[in-house]
Amino acid sequence: MLYGTPALEPADQAVLGEIEDMRRDLKYRLAEPHRWDGQLRRQLQARAIQGSNSIEGYLASVEDIESIMVGEEPLEASAAVSREIAGYQQALTYIRHLSTARGYRFDAGVLNALNFMMIGHHGDKNPGTVRPGGIYVRNSATGEVVYEGPDAEDVPGLLDELVAWLNTGDLGVPAYVRAAMAHLNLVKIHPWRDGNGRMSRALQTLVLGRDQITTPEFSSIEEWLGEGRTTYEYYDVLGEVGGRRWGPHEGTLPWVRFCLRAHHMQAQRVRRRLAEAGEVWLLLEEQVDKERLHPRCVSALYQVFVSRRLRRSTYQADESLSQGQAARDLRELAARDWLTPYGETKGRFYAPGPRMERVKNDFASRFTPLHDPYRPAATV
Incomplete structure (x- = not known):
C-alpha cells in the first residue's frame, strides 16, 4: 500500500489552473527558438542541481555548477562536492532524454540506474541497489531520529508497487499532483542507502517531463525547494504528512498543496526570467552593434x-x-x-x-x- 492521492479542494484547483496557464504560456514561448535559449536552459538546470544538492548539504555556486556541467574544473567547489554535482547532473541529463523517449515505461531498473549515476562514487553505499538493512533519517542538528524507513525485506515489493502506480495509477489526476505523490512515496520508501531525497526530487521532475507540458528544466521545483526557509518548510511538511515511520494513508493534501505552491512560485520566476532574457539580449545586441x-x-x-x-x-x-x-x-x-x-x-x-x-x-x-x-x- 502506498500513500494515497488526495482530492483537491476548490482553492487547489484554482492554483492548479493558474500553474497550467503559466506552463502553457511557457511552452508557446519556447516553441520559437531564440539565441539565449541554450544559456537559459543551462542556468535553470544548474540552479535545479544547486537546489537539490544544497538540501543534502552539498554547497556549490551556480557558476561552479555550470563549469562542472561543461566538463571544467570548478573554481571554488571541493572535489567531494564536485563529484556529487557531476553525478546529479548526469542523472538529470538522462531524465531529460527519458522525458521524450517513445514508449518509455517506468521500471525499478531505471530508478536504480539513476541512483547509481548520482552516488556511484560512493562504493561503500551500495549505489544502484536496494538497501540491505534498515535506514534512519536523523536531525542533523540534534542527532534525533525523525524518520524510520520500512523494513528492508518490504522495500522491493514497495518499489514494484510504486513503479506499477507510475505506469497505470491515477492517470486521470493532474501531472503536478501525480509528480508530488511519486516524490512523497519514493522518499518515504527510502529504498537506497543514500541519495533518496535527490532521487525523489528527480523522479518528480521526470514525471512532469513525461507529461511534456514543458521540458524538465522549465518544470522542476528543485531550485525553489533548496532555498532558505522553503527547505525547512519542505522537511516540516514531509514530517507532518509522513510521520516518523512508514505508514501509508490518504491525508496527503498538505504535501500536494505545498508542491502546488512551489510550482506556482517557480513558474512565476521562470516566466519572469524568460521575459527578461529577451529584453536583455536585445539591449546587448544594440550595444554590440553600436x-x-x-x-x-x-x-x-x-x-x-x-x-x-x-x-x-x-x-x-x-x-x-x-x-x-x-x-x-x-x-x-x-x-x-x-x-x-x-x-x-x-x-x-x-x-x-x-x-x-x-x-x-x-x-x-x-x-x-x-x-x-x-x-x-x-x-x-
Whole structure:
C-alpha cells in the first residue's frame, strides 16, 4: 500500500489552473527558438542541481555548477562536492532524454540506474541497489531520529508497487499532483542507502517531463525547494504528512498543496526570467552593434549578466570559437569596461565590468515580488 492521492479542494484547483496557464504560456514561448535559449536552459538546470544538492548539504555556486556541467574544473567547489554535482547532473541529463523517449515505461531498473549515476562514487553505499538493512533519517542538528524507513525485506515489493502506480495509477489526476505523490512515496520508501531525497526530487521532475507540458528544466521545483526557509518548510511538511515511520494513508493534501505552491512560485520566476532574457539580449545586441563589436559578443555579455562570472572556455564552446578568437573577444570587452578579468591561466574568469553592473542594477530596480497563490495579498 502506498500513500494515497488526495482530492483537491476548490482553492487547489484554482492554483492548479493558474500553474497550467503559466506552463502553457511557457511552452508557446519556447516553441520559437531564440539565441539565449541554450544559456537559459543551462542556468535553470544548474540552479535545479544547486537546489537539490544544497538540501543534502552539498554547497556549490551556480557558476561552479555550470563549469562542472561543461566538463571544467570548478573554481571554488571541493572535489567531494564536485563529484556529487557531476553525478546529479548526469542523472538529470538522462531524465531529460527519458522525458521524450517513445514508449518509455517506468521500471525499478531505471530508478536504480539513476541512483547509481548520482552516488556511484560512493562504493561503500551500495549505489544502484536496494538497501540491505534498515535506514534512519536523523536531525542533523540534534542527532534525533525523525524518520524510520520500512523494513528492508518490504522495500522491493514497495518499489514494484510504486513503479506499477507510475505506469497505470491515477492517470486521470493532474501531472503536478501525480509528480508530488511519486516524490512523497519514493522518499518515504527510502529504498537506497543514500541519495533518496535527490532521487525523489528527480523522479518528480521526470514525471512532469513525461507529461511534456514543458521540458524538465522549465518544470522542476528543485531550485525553489533548496532555498532558505522553503527547505525547512519542505522537511516540516514531509514530517507532518509522513510521520516518523512508514505508514501509508490518504491525508496527503498538505504535501500536494505545498508542491502546488512551489510550482506556482517557480513558474512565476521562470516566466519572469524568460521575459527578461529577451529584453536583455536585445539591449546587448544594440550595444554590440553600436560599438561595432562582433555579434557573437552578445553571448559573452549575456552570460555575465545572468551569472557572476564567465570563463573563456565556456564562451569558446558556446560560440564554437578557437581559443584565440575567444580570448581576443573577452580582452576587447574588458578594455571597454563590459567585463573585469580576475585570476590567471586556468583560474582566470571575467566578472561584470562597470558598464555591465549598471545594466544589472537597472534591471534589479525593476524587480517585482512573486505572489503566494494561496495568499493572494502576500508576496515573496
